[in-house]
Amino acid sequence: MTDLAFAGFLAAMLVLGLRRPFIWVLAYAYVDIVSPHELSYYIFDDIPLSLIVAPLAIMGWLVFDKDKSFHISSTQWLIGLLGLWCGLTTLYAEFPVEAQFKWDWVWKGMIWAMFLPFVLRTRLRIEAYVLFMVLGPALIVIAGGIKTVLSGGGYGSLAMMVDSNSGIYESSTAATIAIAIIPLILWLGRFNTIFPQDWKVKVFAGCLVFACLLIPIGTEARTGLVCIAVLAMLMLRDNRRRLLFIGLAGFGAIVSLPFLPQSFSDRMGTISTYQADMSAMTRIAVWRWTLEYVSEHPTGGGFGIYRGNNIQYTTTETLESAGATSVQQRVVVDRGRAYHSAYFEVLAEQGWAGLALWLTLHAVGLLQMEIVRRRYRKERAPLGYEWVSPLATALQHCQIIYLIGALFIAIAFQPYPLMILAVQASLAMYLAQVRKREGFKPLAETINEPGTPRMSKALPGTLT
Amino acid sequence: MIDQFVLLLTHGLMLLAAWRLLSRPDLDDDNAESAPDSTNLDPKAQQP
Numbered sequence: 001m002t003d004l005a006f007a008g009f010l011a012a013m014l015v016l017g018l019r020r021p022f023i024w025v026l027a028y029a030y031v032d033i034v035s036p037h038e039l040s041y042y043i044f045d046d047i048p049l050s051l052i053v054a055p056l057a058i059m060g061w062l063v064f065d066k067d068k069s070f071h072i073s074s075t076q077w078l079i080g081l082l083g084l085w086c087g088l089t090t091l092y093a094e095f096p097v098e099a100q101f102k103w104d105w106v107w108k109g110m111i112w113a114m115f116l117p118f119v120l121r122t123r124l125r126i127e128a129y130v131l132f133m134v135l136g137p138a139l140i141v142i143a144g145g146i147k148t149v150l151s152g153g154g155y156g157s158l159a160m161m162v163d164s165n166s167g168i169y170e171s172s173t174a175a176t177i178a179i180a181i182i183p184l185i186l187w188l189g190r191f192n193t194i195f196p197q198d199w200k201v202k203v204f205a206g207c208l209v210f211a212c213l214l215i216p217i218g219t220e221a222r223t224g225l226v227c228i229a230v231l232a233m234l235m236l237r238d239n240r241r242r243l244l245f246i247g248l249a250g251f252g253a254i255v256s257l258p259f260l261p262q263s264f265s266d267r268m269g270t271i272s273t274y275q276a277d278m279s280a281m282t283r284i285a286v287w288r289w290t291l292e293y294v295s296e297h298p299t300g301g302g303f304g305i306y307r308g309n310n311i312q313y314t315t316t317e318t319l320e321s322a323g324a325t326s327v328q329q330r331v332v333v334d335r336g337r338a339y340h341s342a343y344f345e346v347l348a349e350q351g352w353a354g355l356a357l358w359l360t361l362h363a364v365g366l367l368q369m370e371i372v373r374r375r376y377r378k379e380r381a382p383l384g385y386e387w388v389s390p391l392a393t394a395l396q397h398c399q400i401i402y403l404i405g406a407l408f409i410a411i412a413f414q415p416y417p418l419m420i421l422a423v424q425a426s427l428a429m430y431l432a433q434v435r436k437r438e439g440f441k442p443l444a445e446t447i448n449e450p451g452t453p454r455m456s457k458a459l460p461g462t463l464t
Numbered sequence: 465m466i467d468q469f470v471l472l473l474t475h476g477l478m479l480l481a482a483w484r485l486l487s488r489p490d491l492d493d494d495n496a497e498s499a500p501d502s503t504n505l506d507p508k509a510q511q512p
Contacts, residue, residue, distance in 0.1 A: 002471065009475045016482050022491055023482050030478060039471075066492065122494045128485060135478050143470040150466075194481050194488075434494075 003040045010036070010049075014056070021060030025119055026132050028053045032112065032415050033136030035167055050108060061119045069121065069433070075368075075425035076114045078361040079418065083110040085354050086303070086413075093302025102303035102413070109415030113422040120426035121433065123387075124193065129423060130391075131194060133416075134184050137168055138208055141178050145211025148218030168416065175224030176405030177416060178215035179231055183394035183401075185209055191387040223408045230404045234397045281332070283340040283408070285313040290339065290348040300351030310335045342406035345413075358412060362403060365424045369396035372428060388431065395424050 010027065017024040030036075031053050037044035061068070086106060093099030120126050168177050189205030216224020232249055239245045289309045294300065301308065317328045339345040347355045372392035376385055402417050411417065489496030 002468070005471065005475070009479060012479055013482060016486060019486055020491060023485065026478075026482060122490060122492065124485070124488055124491045124494075128481065128491070131481055132478065135474050135481070139470060139474045142473065143466055146466050146470070194484050 003042060003044070006036045006040050006044065010053075014053075017056070017060065021057075021064045022119065022125060022128075024053065024057040024060045025116075025125075026128060028057045028112065029129060029132045029419070030136060032109070032419075033133065033168065034139055035169075038167070038169065054108070054112065057119075058115060061115075065119070067121065069118065069429075071429065073117055073425040073429050074364055075361065075421055076117055078357060078364060079110050079114050079421070082350075082354065082357045082361060083107060083114075085350060085357060086110075089300050089302040089350055089354070093304070095302065095304045095307050098304030098307060099302040105415075106303070106413045109413065109418050112415065113418035116419065116422035117426040117429050120423065121430055123430070126391075126423065126426055126430060127188075127192065128194060129426075130184055131188060131192065133419060133423070134181050134188060134208075137174075137177050137181055138211075140168060140174055141181075141208065141211045141215055144174065144178075144218050145214040148214040167414065170409075171219035172221040172223045172405070172409045173411055173414070175216040175219050175221035176227055176402060176409065176411070178212040179224060179227035180398045180401040180405070180420075182209050182212050182231060183234075183397040185212070187387075187390050187394040191390065223405050226408070227401050227405050230401055231397070234400060238393060281313045281315050282311070282334060282337050285311040285334075286337050286339055287341065287344050290344045294347055294351060298351050298353075300347070300349050300354055303349050305348050306339055306345075307336045309337060311337060339410040340408060342410055342412035345410040361421065362399065365399055365421045366396060368428045369393070369399070369424055372431060376431075385434075388427075391427060392424075395420060395427065399424070 010031075013023060013027040013030070017027060028050065031049045037047070037049055083106075086103065090096075090099045090103040116129070120129055168174055185205050185208050189202055192201060195201050213228065216228060236242055236245060286306070286309060289311050293305070293309075312331065312333045315330045315332060317330075319326050319328055339348060343355070346358045350358070369392040373389050373396065374380075376388040376392070378389070381388060399417070399420050402411075402420065406412065406417075485491050
């Protein structure tokens, strides 16, 4: 029954795309984010959905889109370069089979991210794509939120609809993405034009934000708690009533404390006792191994190189019994441990050059959004473009939360963050097009044109 | 039961969004006339 519903949904999307081919782009976003083949029981098992929908979306753009522009943004160039570099390291990977397996999904995400800025060239398209980037994860967010309220959840035990630990269905990734999409939800709640802007949209957005905040509690992923703290700090940036916001956030945290399950408090308590925590100590040992590895192999070892690690670390635990304190040390030997950090993932697999490219890619995204954010801020925004600065802020905050979450999870090449970068590039390119279309010239060029008022010579009727 | 409800809700919303996009000329052309003003979407307020 569920399979038929999925098939029906996808068929409906593909049929609607016959009238508006852009809907095929949204259909691919859905396939890529939700991975319906993970949720279905048998229908999609043998059907390579992404290989059907992606060519359809690209073909729809090539054949039916009227105002095509082939201008390539810096983000697209950087993704392309990173892709080429990853392809090269895959050829010389130390674990060729495993590297090929990862490369098979990495290149798809990269090609899609490079394609998006070509097709997201109107305000409504950008908005629709952002909506799907929210409604896709909303599937696990709402289900996870309801289950957390009913049962309390637990690390790795919160049933994410599907028995999968990949993509957005992995606990820590789900917690990070859930918090990262909150700024996008808030933006859609204020500026969405697809649904009538009434109380229903506001209530849904509010409930969705609440469900997002429950995911780190439900999954008991410590990364999620860190992300919530970062989100709170970011929200202070544009908040006029900062003190009220801090007061309300503090009050909310205190009120919610008694309702948090004991297992959650216990697990979050391990953030400060990391020396006794094997999970945390493993990470530090793997990161140390990575640094040693790249000092010998500066170009990286290709995808999946973590399989070659061999680590040893000591856990220290202070025990108190009958008034006496004893320190217990244990030596743990392990091999083939995952990176638990996107930064170390890129460094080990792609070397220093890969890490430089990846960091530049993200720095460009952050900077681009900061420029847009300031250029269109409040009274500076032309009439009808009041939505621009808040969207740039939301996309930037979404990326920052991802970058913080990525400190603790190896999600460097996941398609979702690449999509965030692609939407950022699309917004910047769209605005450049608008400025060109509307004859906008930079101040430096217009200042010397005849008729431009000078600050030194007051215009008649103006106050001096 | 929860899963079925959420599947229906999110997929229903995505489909409804796609359906509503069909009647929006500004999906493909930003200058199309029916592009609603993002700051005022109340249909009553747009009436003369």
